[in-house]
Amino acid sequence: MSVADSYPEASMATHPFFPPDLELPGYVANPTSVPILLALFAAGVGFVFSATVILARAVQASISKGKLYTAMWFMLCGCIHLFFEGYFAYHNAEMPARIDVFGQLWKEYSKSDHRYLTRDAFTVCMETVTAVAWGPLSFLIGWLTIKDHPLRYPLQLIVSLGQFYGDVLYMGIFFFDEAVHGAVFCRPERFYFWVYYVMMNGFWFVIPGWLIFEAVVECTKALRLAQEVGKRASPKSQ
Amino acid sequence: MSVADSYPEASMATHPFFPPDLELPGYVANPTSVPILLALFAAGVGFVFSATVILARAVQASISKGKLYTAMWFMLCGCIHLFFEGYFAYHNAEMPARIDVFGQLWKEYSKSDHRYLTRDAFTVCMETVTAVAWGPLSFLIGWLTIKDHPLRYPLQLIVSLGQFYGDVLYMGIFFFDEAVHGAVFCRPERFYFWVYYVMMNGFWFVIPGWLIFEAVVECTKALRLAQEVGKRASPKSQ
Numbered sequence: 001m002s003v004a005d006s007y008p009e010a011s012m013a014t015h016p017f018f019p020p021d022l023e024l025p026g027y028v029a030n031p032t033s034v035p036i037l038l039a040l041f042a043a044g045v046g047f048v049f050s051a052t053v054i055l056a057r058a059v060q061a062s063i064s065k066g067k068l069y070t071a072m073w074f075m076l077c078g079c080i081h082l083f084f085e086g087y088f089a090y091h092n093a094e095m096p097a098r099i100d101v102f103g104q105l106w107k108e109y110s111k112s113d114h115r116y117l118t119r120d121a122f123t124v125c126m127e128t129v130t131a132v133a134w135g136p137l138s139f140l141i142g143w144l145t146i147k148d149h150p151l152r153y154p155l156q157l158i159v160s161l162g163q164f165y166g167d168v169l170y171m172g173i174f175f176f177d178e179a180v181h182g183a184v185f186c187r188p189e190r191f192y193f194w195v196y197y198v199m200m201n202g203f204w205f206v207i208p209g210w211l212i213f214e215a216v217v218e219c220t221k222a223l224r225l226a227q228e229v230g231k232r233a234s235p236k237s238q
Numbered sequence: 239m240s241v242a243d244s245y246p247e248a249s250m251a252t253h254p255f256f257p258p259d260l261e262l263p264g265y266v267a268n269p270t271s272v273p274i275l276l277a278l279f280a281a282g283v284g285f286v287f288s289a290t291v292i293l294a295r296a297v298q299a300s301i302s303k304g305k306l307y308t309a310m311w312f313m314l315c316g317c318i319h320l321f322f323e324g325y326f327a328y329h330n331a332e333m334p335a336r337i338d339v340f341g342q343l344w345k346e347y348s349k350s351d352h353r354y355l356t357r358d359a360f361t362v363c364m365e366t367v368t369a370v371a372w373g374p375l376s377f378l379i380g381w382l383t384i385k386d387h388p389l390r391y392p393l394q395l396i397v398s399l400g401q402f403y404g405d406v407l408y409m410g411i412f413f414f415d416e417a418v419h420g421a422v423f424c425r426p427e428r429f430y431f432w433v434y435y436v437m438m439n440g441f442w443f444v445i446p447g448w449l450i451f452e453a454v455v456e457c458t459k460a461l462r463l464a465q466e467v468g469k470r471a472s473p474k475s476q
Contacts, residue, residue: 093418119418122360125410129403150461154395154454161399165367169407172363180331180357216392222460223388225467 015096017114018187024117027096030104037104048076056146067145070156073207074142077163082135089128092119112186112196113174122173126166134159157215160208167204253334255352256425262355265334268342275342286314294384305383308394311445312380315401320373327366330357350434351412351423360411364404372397395453398446405442 013020015027030037052075056063063071087102088095095106096117110116115123137159144152174197177183186193251258253265268275290313294301301309325340326333333344334355348354353361375397382390412435415421424431 121411121415121419122407125407125414128410129406148465150458150465151454153461154457157392157395157457158399158450158454161396162403165400165403168367169360169363172366173359176363177359181359212396216389216396219392219395219457219461220388222464223391223457226460226463227386227388229463229467 016187017110017117018184022114022118024096026094027117028099030107031099032101032104034108037101037108040101041105044079045076048072048079051075052142059146060148063146067148070211071142071145073211074138074145074156074159077159078135078138078142081130081138085127086131086135088116089124089131092124092127109196109200112192114185122169126170129162130166134162153215153218156211157219160211160215163204164208164212167201167208171201254425255348255355256422260352260356262334264332265355266337268345269337270339270342272346275339275346278339279343282317283314286310286317289313290380297384298386301384305386308449309380309383311449312376312383312394312397315397316373316376316380319368319376323365324369324373326354327362327369330362330365347434347438349425350430353423360407364408367400368404372400391453391456394449395457398449398453401442402446402450405439405446409439 015022015024015029017024049072052072053068056068056071084102084105088106091098091103095103095110098104098106106116137155141152141155141159144155174185177185186197253260253262253267255262287310290310291306294306294309322340322343326344329336329341333341333348336342336344344354375393379390379393379397382393412423415423424435
C-alpha cells in the first residue's frame with residue numbers, strides 16, 4: 001500500500017514530508033540528488049576519521065586501537081554536534097527554505113522526522129545544548145584521549161551521558177506523541193524509519209552506552225586505588 | 239491588573255490553570271487548602287532528612303558534614319524522583335482528576351506549568367526517565383556516600399548531570415515555546431513563576447551543578463594518581 005493509498009492528500013502534497021498536509025512556509029525542494037548528498041556526508045565522515053588518525057599517530061605514535069577509535073568517535077561527534085547540529089540550532093526558523101549542503105541534508109533526514117522543519121521546541125533546545133555543550137567538549141575529549149589526560153574519563157562520562165539521555169528523550173517523545181496524541185513525524189516507508197531514524201540515532205545509544213560503562217569502570221578503579229593509597233599513607237585516620 | 243482583566247475568559251474558567259480556556263477533561267478541584275498541602279510536603283522533606291541523618295550516623299559515626307549533606311540530598315532526590323515524579327509518570331493520563339495528596343500537590347504546582355496536566359510528551363518522557371533511572375540511583379548514591387564507596391562519584395556525576403540536563407531542557411522548552419509559538423504554561427502572577435517554577439527547579443540547577451563539579455574534580459584527581467602509580471610501577475612501558 002503506497003502513501004497515496006492511505007493518505008489521498010499525499011498526491012497533492014507540495015513536499016515529501018509527513019503528514020502530507022503539514023504546513024511548511026517557505027519550503028524549497030532540494031536541488032541535489034539523495035545519493036550525492038549521502039556521498040558528501042560520507043566523505044565528510046571519512047575526512048574527519050582520516051585527519052584524526054594522522055593527528056593521533058603524529059602526537060602519540062604508540063596509541064592503542066581502543067584510544068584511537070575513541071578519539072575518532074569524539075572528533076566525529078565534535079564536527080557533527082558543533083557544525084551540523086549547530087547549523088540546525090542556528091537556522092531552526094528557516095530550515096524548510098535552506099538549500100546549502102547542510103540544509104539539504106537536514107531536509108533529507110526530516111523525511112524521518114518533520115520536527116526539524118517546524119521549530120519543535122524540544123528538538124531545538126536539545127540540539128542547541130548538543131551543539132553548544134557536547135560539540136566543543138567532544139573535540140576536547142578527542143584531544144585528551146590522544147594525550148592520555150586524566151580529565152578524559154570524567155568528560156567522556158558527561159558527554160556520553162548527555163548524548164544518551166538526549167537520544168532517549170528524542171526517541172521517547174517520538175513514540176509517545178504518536179501513541180498518545182496521534183502525531184506522526186516520519187514518512188510511512190520502512191526505509192526512512194529504520195535506516196534514517198532508528199539506525200542513525202541508534203549509533204548514539206550503542207557507542208555512548210559503551211563509553212559510559214567504560215568511564216564508570218575506569219573512574220571507580222582509580223578512586224578505589226586512591227582510597228587504598230590514602231589508607232596506606234595514614235592508617236589511623238581511616 | 240488581574241488575570242480577569244487581561245483574559246476576560248478567565249472569569250468563566252472552570253479551573254485555576256493557564257490559559258483559562260485550557261481543556262482539562264475530568265478535572266476535579268483540590269479539596270485540601272494550599273498551606274496544608276505545602277506543610278505536608280515540607281513534613282515529608284523533614285522526615286527524609288531526619289531519617290538520613292539517623293541512618294548515616296548509625297552506619298558511620300564520624301561522617302563529615304559534606305558527605306552527610308550529600309547523602310541527605312540524594313535520599314531526598316530518591317524519594318522525590320521515585321515516588322513523587324514516578325506518581326506523575328504512572329498517572330500522567332489522569333492527572334487533572336487525581337485528588338490524593340500527590341495528585342493535589344501536582345495540581346498546585348501545575349499552576350506554574352500546565353504541561354503536567356495535558357500529557358505533554360517531553361514532560362512525561364523526562365519524568366519517566368527521572369523516576370525510573372535517577373530515582374533508584376539516587377538512593378544508591380546516598381548509601382554509597384555514607385559507606386564511602388568508590389562507585390559514588392561516577393554515579394553522582396551521572397545522576398547530577400541527568401538532573402541538570404533534564405532541567406535545562408525543561409526550562410528551555412518552556413521559554414522557547416512561549417517566545418516562538420506563543421504557548422504559555424504558567425499563570426501570570428509572579429508568585430507562581432518565581433516561587434514554584436524558578437525557585438523549585440532552581441535547586442536542581444545549583445546543587446547538581448556543584449555535585450557535577452565535585453565529582454569531576456575527585457575522579458580526575460584519582461585518575462591522575464592512578465597514572466602516577468602506574469608509571470612508578472613500570473616506568474619503561476609508559
